[in-house]
Amino acid sequence: MQRIxxxxxxxxLEAVQSFWKTSMEEGAIQVQKTRRxxxxxxxxxxxxxxRHSRLSPELTGETMGQFINEKSELISDYNVVKGFLNLVVDQKYWKQLxxxxxSSESYGKTDVVAxxxxxxxxxxxxxxxxPLHLGHIRNNLLGHSVSQILEASGKQVQKVNLVNDRGIHICxxxxxxxxxxxGETPGSSGLKGDHLVGKYYVRYDKIYKAQVETAIKEGKAKTEAEAEAxxxxxxxxMLLKWEAEDPEVRTLWEMMNGWVYEGFKKTYERLGISFHKTYYESETYKLGKEIILKGLNEGVLYQKEDGSVWANLEDEGLDQKLLLRSDGTSVYMTQDVGTAHQRYEESExxxxxxxxGNEQNYHFQVLSIVLKKLGYSWSDRLYHLSYGMVELPEGKMKSREGTVVDADDLMDEMESTARxxxxxxxxxxxxxxxxxSRIFRQVGMGALKYFILKVDPKKNMTFDPKESVDFNGNTGPFxxxxxxxxxxxxxxxxxxPKAVGSQEMNDKEVALVRLMYDYPEVINEAARALNPSLVANFLFDLAKEFNQFYHDHSILxxxxxxxxxxxxLLVDAISRIIESGMNLLGIEVPERM
RNA sequence: GGUUCCGUAGCUCAGUUGGACAGAGCAACAGCCUUCUAAGCUGUGGGUCGCGCGUUCGAAUCGCGCCGGAAUCACCA
Structure with a gap:
């Protein structure tokens, strides 16, 4: 149907043309929703x-209103307040809509074509x-939701994960x-694999700190003590052995990573997220090296005396950036260059x-520039969806102080609160x-997901556990x-039977249809801005409007x-849009609760 | 210090190309269940949209300058 x-x-535009004999660009006409x-x-x-009409605002509006009203049967009335021409859409349009x-299953969505x-x-x-914590939850929920939204706006979406499975931290x-x-294993201790490995990461840190402290007591300087632990x-x-593919180290590495993947798999399932493809850094970390060396040969990059390779980004107002260490090994940037190249080759x-997260803004800024320097025409097709930190009311999460909110614990808590x-x-x-328990899972997860997704991604957000378990008001459970x-x-x-008849719709009914009219634009705008919160807030408005209607008018x-x-017919459509919109947020809707 | 982002009610947040007296939720207070689910609905109070200047018929929205907060500027990832 035609958009009003x-x-x-x-x-x-026609009115401007015929009354004032001038033409304007289409964009110059500002049409917006009438305030409540x-x-x-x-x-x-x-x-x-x-400036075209050379009349007062009132007269200009009046002239145009009359014209539009007469020309289109879809506009049934108009009024002019100050400089605003308000147009009333005829009910037959809303009924037809x-x-x-x-009532269509796919209302608001654009089909994905080849x-x-x-x-x-x-x-x-x-x-x-x-293990994953609250910060990762925001990442996962955003990634999943944005994927859903992009698909709903007609894009072919390929979801990928990159597991950082190598490096000194693993060792x-x-x-x-x-x-x-x-010899502790997930089987022997009953601990979830990722938690078990996380436990030993913390252990390492304790040993390390103890050693540093001892060294300081023995009279060493702090930096020295830290470097020499x-x-x-x-x-x-161990990392060197790993890179040399020492069988013993590799076996241990595979075993412990295996535990972690088991754990992650459970967490992903619980969060309801998935990927088309998972890349492992251990398989891709060497990729970028060749490209960098090629860039060096072509004179795009330069080498220092110690053999390290750098990009000079001063023309872009940035600094020098290291791309290969003096020992020839890769850094983070190197492998991101490599994976970007690989992915473009794979899928164009x-x-x-x-x-x-937004702590890597600089990294991605540099990545685009480096790729551009290396001559990739698609370097401007990379987009960093940079989201803000999740903070607690007391401030930042700090593992040292034990204030990190664990993903699994949090999900447990939300579900038991629902119960x-x-x-x-x-x-x-x-x-x-x-x-x-199925319903409590849906409601608990719904609360958590909505709480996080309703906030504009680029903003830092505060996660107040007390507020997050409140299921009233602007919440998922609502x-x-x-x-x-x-x-x-x-x-x-x-x-x-569900059908429109000939009777007038009341104000609330019209208001509901008018809200639903916006849904396609909400999806497209959310896709353009990569911002699920637009969908979340739209759903809240719709739910709020429905509840008012429900309170005042009996349906059956x-x-x-x-x-x-x-x-x-009306409420059926509402339920379908709620279901569809919540699905874009990765949230399930229960038949009863 | 440079760069990027943020600053709206006591708290958490909306407010998308500049538009009509700035909106929700939570918290506080006062109400509404013999009627389709009260996880709901209604009402009251609460704001110098960080500050200043500028552009404009019109600024929370755009520009500049301050102030405050966050991130980042590694041969870490």
Whole structure:
């Protein structure tokens, strides 16, 4: 169906043309939604037109309003307030929309066709030396949600993960496990694999600190003591052995990484996220080297006396950047150059999104520039979706102070809170335990996901545990509850036909249709801005509006049968959009709660 | 110090190409369940949109300058 704003814009241009004999560009006509306190659906701002009309704002608006009103049967009324021309859309448009489009399964989404732009999105990218925490949760949820949104806006989306499975940090966990682990495995201890490995990473740090302290007591300077700690030397040695593919080290490495992957797999399943492809740094870390050396040969890069290779980024207002160490080994940047190259070769993406925290803004800025210097035409197709830190009310999470919020613990807590809330409210008493735990999982996870996704990604956010378990107000459970209410009504009204009749819709009904009219634009805007919070806030507005309607008007017990039919059609459409929108956020909706 | 981002109600956040008296939720207070799920709904109070200048018919929104906060500027990843 035709979008009303476009119609208005066209008619407004015609009016300008015929009354004032000038033409304007289409973009010059400002059409926006009418504010709640005024009568009307869409508003044309007439101020920009005054220099053409040479009339007062009121007269200009009046002239144009009359013209549009007469020209289109879809505009049934208008009024002018100050410099604003408010247009009322005829109910038959809203009814048609409800009947023809809102009832469709895929309303708001764009089909993905073979010629659609290809987007590759990398997210999660965990280290294998510790379990996931709250910060990773934001990453994972954002990555998943943005993928869903991009797909809904018609893009071909390829989700990839890059596991950081090598490096000195892994060796640290391995080392302390060898020293103190006494053969402990996930099987023997019952610990989740990633937690087990994380435990030994912490152990390493304790040993290291103790050694540093001892050295300081013996009179060494702090920096010296830190650099010379025996266990650090051992870790370095282990890394060298790893790079040399020492079988013993490799076997241990594979075993412990295996534990971690088992653990991650569970966490990913619980979060409901997945990838088309997982890359491992151990397999890709050498990739960039060749490209860098080629760049050196071509004179794009330069070498220092000690053999290290650098890029000079001073033309771009930046500094020098190291790309290969003097010993010839790769750094982070080297391998990102390599993986970007590899991925482009594999898929010829139209854009590549990296979901990575804002502490790496500089890194990605440099990555694009380096790729450009190396002559890759697609270097400007990389986009860093940079999201803010998650902080606690007390401040930053610090592992040293034990304030890191563990992902698994947090999910447990959210689910048990859902259970507790439900029991207190006396809901779901008669259900089987299996059914109940499924719902509590949905609600608990819904609360967590919504809490994080409703905030603009680029902003730092505060995670207040108290607030996050509040299931009232602007929360996931509020929206899920709205869905469950509608489903409950629909179950009871199965025999009534869903249809629009000839009767007038009341203000609330129109308001609901008008809100749903926005859904396609919300998806597209969220995809453009890579911002799930737009979807989240839209759903909240819709749920809020529905709950008001629900409170004031009975659906099944409306006086006339026609009204019942219309309202059933209406609320059915609402439930479907809630389900669809929540799905874009990676949140499930329960039939009952 | 350079670069990037942020600063809106007591708290957490909306406010998308500049538009009509700045909006929610939480918290506080006062109400609404014999009627489709009260995880809901209604009402009250609460703001110099960090500060200043500028552009404009019009600025929370754009520009400049301050102030405050975060991140980053490694032969770490």
């Amino acid at each position: 704003e476009n119609l208005i814009r066209i008619l407004a 306190d005024f009568k009307g659906d869409f508003t044309v701002v007439v101020f920009p037109l005054l 409800l009947e023809l489009e809102l 010629s659609a732009p290809k987007v590759m999105i990398e997210y999660s990218s965990p280290n294998t030396n510790k 640290k966990s391995m080392l302390s496990w060898l020293k103190e682990g006494e 025996p266990i650090l030397a051992e870790a370095r040695e 993406f139209d854009s590549h999104i990296y979901v990575v 507790q809330m439900s029991d207190e409210l006396g809901k779901l008493g008669e259900f089987e335990e299996e059914e109940k 929206i899920q509850y709205t869905y469950a209410r509608i489903r409950s009504v629909l179950r009871k009204g199965v025999d009534v 017990n409306a006086e006339e049968q026609e009204v019942v039919s219309l309202r059933l």
